[in-house]
Amino acid sequence: MKKLNKSIDPIGKLLGLRYKSHPWHGIDIGTGAPDVLTTFIEMVPSDTVKYEVDKETGYLKIDRPQKFSNIVPALYGFIPQTYCNDNVAELGRQILGRPEIVGDNDPLDVLVLTEKEITHGDIIVKAMPIGGFRMLDGNEADDKIIAVLYGDALYEQYKDITEVPERIVDRLKHYFLTYKDMPGAKSKCEITHIYNKEEAKDVIMRAMDDYKRFVEKSLFE
Numbered sequence: 001m002k003k004l005n006k007s008i009d010p011i012g013k014l015l016g017l018r019y020k021s022h023p024w025h026g027i028d029i030g031t032g033a034p035d036v037l038t039t040f041i042e043m044v045p046s047d048t049v050k051y052e053v054d055k056e057t058g059y060l061k062i063d064r065p066q067k068f069s070n071i072v073p074a075l076y077g078f079i080p081q082t083y084c085n086d087n088v089a090e091l092g093r094q095i096l097g098r099p100e101i102v103g104d105n106d107p108l109d110v111l112v113l114t115e116k117e118i119t120h121g122d123i124i125v126k127a128m129p130i131g132g133f134r135m136l137d138g139n140e141a142d143d144k145i146i147a148v149l150y151g152d153a154l155y156e157q158y159k160d161i162t163e164v165p166e167r168i169v170d171r172l173k174h175y176f177l178t179y180k181d182m183p184g185a186k187s188k189c190e191i192t193h194i195y196n197k198e199e200a201k202d203v204i205m206r207a208m209d210d211y212k213r214f215v216e217k218s219l220f221e
Helices: 010-018 086-096 166-178 197-220
Strands: 037-043 049-053 060-065 075-079 108-113 123-137 144-149 189-195
Touching: 037 049, 037 108, 086 123, 086 197, 108 123, 108 197, 123 166, 123 197, 144 166, 144 197, 166 189, 189 197
Parallel strands: 108 144
Antiparallel strands: 037 075, 037 123, 049 060, 075 108, 123 144, 123 189
C-alpha cells in the first residue's frame, strides 16, 4: 500500500478542483524557485486597459484604461506567494543608501519575454528569471523581475539580462517609467539600475521570505 504524501493536503486539493484558487495565495511558486518560477499573467501586449488581480477575490479587475499609446511590451503579472516588504526594501536601502525605502506590500512583479503571441491574461506560465529593474515608486520598492518563457524558441537562449539586446531592455524601461504618467504631473517612478540574474534570484528569495512572514502575521492577528 502506497504511503500518502504528507505534503499534499487532500481536502485542499479537492477544494481546488471545485473552486478557483486565488492567484496570489493558491498557486504554488514551484519547487524549482528561484531558478524556474510559476508566474501569473495579468496583462498581454494587446491589452488597452490595465488589469490587475483583486486582492480580496482573486479575480482580474480593471485598474485603469491606458490613457496613452504605451502598451505593456511583454507578458506582465506577478510571482505567486511573494510579497514586497521589509526584506525586499532592505536590499534597496543597503545598495542605494536610502533609509526611507519601504516595501510596496504587493506580490513581486514580473515581465516574461516570449516570441509567442499570447492573446489574453489570467493564465499561469513557467518562466526563468534573467535579471530585473530596481524600481522605486516614490519611496516604495517596486522591483520588476525580467524573465523568459520556459522553453521559448527565441528568448530561452538569454541566460542573463546582459545578453538581451539593448533596444529590448530600453523598451521595457520606457514602459515602466511612463505607464503611470499623467499630463502635467511629474513621474514618481525611477529605475535606479538594472540587475543581473543572481541579484534577481536574491530579490525573489527575499520576497518569498517576506510572504512567509506576511502569512504568519496574518494568521496570528
